[in-house]
Amino acid sequence: MTRVIHTGDTHVGYRQYHSPERRQDFLDAFEAVIDDAVDSQSTGNRTGSDDAVDAVIHAGDLFHDRRPDLPDLLGVLSALRRLAAADVPFLAVVGNHEATRGEQWLDLFSDLGLATRLGAEPTVVGDTAFYGLDHVPRSRRDELDYDFAPHDADAAALVGHGLFTPFPHADWDTETVLDEATVDFDAVLLGDNHVADTARVDGTWVTYCGSTERASADERDARGYNLVEFGSDAGGDATVDVRRRSLDTRPFVFVDVELAAGEGVDRVREQVRQHDLTDAVVVVSITGEGDPVTPAAVEEAALSAGALLARVTDHRAVGGDTDATDTDVEFGDPDAAVRERVREMDLSPTARRLDETVRDGALPDSNVRDRVASLVDDAVAEGSLADAADAEDADAEDADAETNAADARNGAPDDQVSMEDFQ
Numbered sequence: 001m002t003r004v005i006h007t008g009d010t011h012v013g014y015r016q017y018h019s020p021e022r023r024q025d026f027l028d029a030f031e032a033v034i035d036d037a038v039d040s041q042s043t044g045n046r047t048g049s050d051d052a053v054d055a056v057i058h059a060g061d062l063f064h065d066r067r068p069d070l071p072d073l074l075g076v077l078s079a080l081r082r083l084a085a086a087d088v089p090f091l092a093v094v095g096n097h098e099a100t101r102g103e104q105w106l107d108l109f110s111d112l113g114l115a116t117r118l119g120a121e122p123t124v125v126g127d128t129a130f131y132g133l134d135h136v137p138r139s140r141r142d143e144l145d146y147d148f149a150p151h152d153a154d155a156a157a158l159v160g161h162g163l164f165t166p167f168p169h170a171d172w173d174t175e176t177v178l179d180e181a182t183v184d185f186d187a188v189l190l191g192d193n194h195v196a197d198t199a200r201v202d203g204t205w206v207t208y209c210g211s212t213e214r215a216s217a218d219e220r221d222a223r224g225y226n227l228v229e230f231g232s233d234a235g236g237d238a239t240v241d242v243r244r245r246s247l248d249t250r251p252f253v254f255v256d257v258e259l260a261a262g263e264g265v266d267r268v269r270e271q272v273r274q275h276d277l278t279d280a281v282v283v284v285s286i287t288g289e290g291d292p293v294t295p296a297a298v299e300e301a302a303l304s305a306g307a308l309l310a311r312v313t314d315h316r317a318v319g320g321d322t323d324a325t326d327t328d329v330e331f332g333d334p335d336a337a338v339r340e341r342v343r344e345m346d347l348s349p350t351a352r353r354l355d356e357t358v359r360d361g362a363l364p365d366s367n368v369r370d371r372v373a374s375l376v377d378d379a380v381a382e383g384s385l386a387d388a389a390d391a392e393d394a395d396a397e398d399a400d401a402e403t404n405a406a407d408a409r410n411g412a413p414d415d416q417v418s419m420e421d422f423q
């Protein structure tokens with residue numbers, strides 16, 4: 001039997017809401033996962049049970065961007081050293097956030113003997129062979145041959161980073177990967193979608209471990225990682241068991257207030273104060289009618305009740321200041337008015353698709369950057385971006401645009417993104 005921790009989307013270095021404390025939280029969450037792996041060794045040895053994990057599998061986006069700062073790099077190195085000292089291997093692939101044009105950070109950790117970069121050759125732990133599939137932009141997936149070297153282990157798992165079917169926002173077909181792969185996988189361990197979920201595709205277990213800290217306010221569920229056990233049944237066939245382990249992360253308090261006519265900031269403050277806000281990130285969302293609310297007044301109330309920080313989004317504000325006689329805005333449906341205005345602007349199809357993606361309320365913030373990356377990547381492939389002469393250079397700029405767009409959505413109090421973000 002082989003037992004592994006499957007984690008990913010750690011996003012170390014993300015200074016969410018421009019908060020140094022939040023940045024530390026992302027590193028803390030990684031350390032908590034590593035601690036669990038290390039602790040499982042001593043618990044397993046002490047009790048003689050086989051609770052010990054045999055490896056930590058990382059499915060990409062260990063770092064939030066390709067240029068992590070020194071404190072984050074040193075923090076990760078120190079955690080990996082502790083893991084190595086406990087004789088637990090760290091096997092990983094490269095995600096879209098941290099990918100560089102040449103050598104990856106993961107290669108440095110590998111050179112230091114602290115990690116193994118998974119790929120087309122098997123890395124065998126216990127009686128399971130692990131393979132890797134780094135994130136590949138959509139426009140280059142047709143070139144993939146899914147050619148993996150054979151193994152003689154009892155079970156095999158593919159570790160990948162991307163938005164795969166049958167999960168929401170997918171643009172990468174799991175059935176195709178499994179059909180074309182030269183190795184028969186018993187499990188596919190994924191990163192990229194920050195929502196933990198498990199499904200079966202053609203008899204293969206496919207699972208996302210979820211992010212380990214909330215990288216956007218859409219990630220309301222508790223954070224954690226997967227504990228995956230590979231075994232075999234009486235007939236000798238491989239079995240896969242996926243379980244969730246939750247992590248003790250920064251408290252988030254979500255306060256959704258629908259104001260009635262005549263209600264205002266007092267009502268919002270009253271709703272906010274009903275929660276325990278100690279050290280919490282407080283995310284306030286205002287809908288309905290009522291009087292104008294100054295976000296600063298709500299934020300002050302949250303901070304004085306012990307919150308780490310507060311973000312207030314007044315969904316009634318969109319289009320609220322627009323001069324109705326000038327643009328004929330229908331206040332009942334500001335989104336429709338914005339759509340109308342965007343149509344009039346005569347943007348290119350790519351710009352329009354980007355705009356739709358960024359404002360798509362059904363698309364979680366955490367997926368916006370991935371979508372934007374795919375769209376820009378496709379535009380580059382089609383040659384429809386004017387100055388994308390060098391596809392490699394364009395890649396680098398795209399990644400910055402993604403981050404800016406995502407930051408704008410995550411961080412900007414009014415959730416506005418201008419098209420400058422994509423240039």
Ligand SMILES: [Mn+2]
Pocket residue numbers: 009061095097192193194
């Ligand atoms: Mn991610």
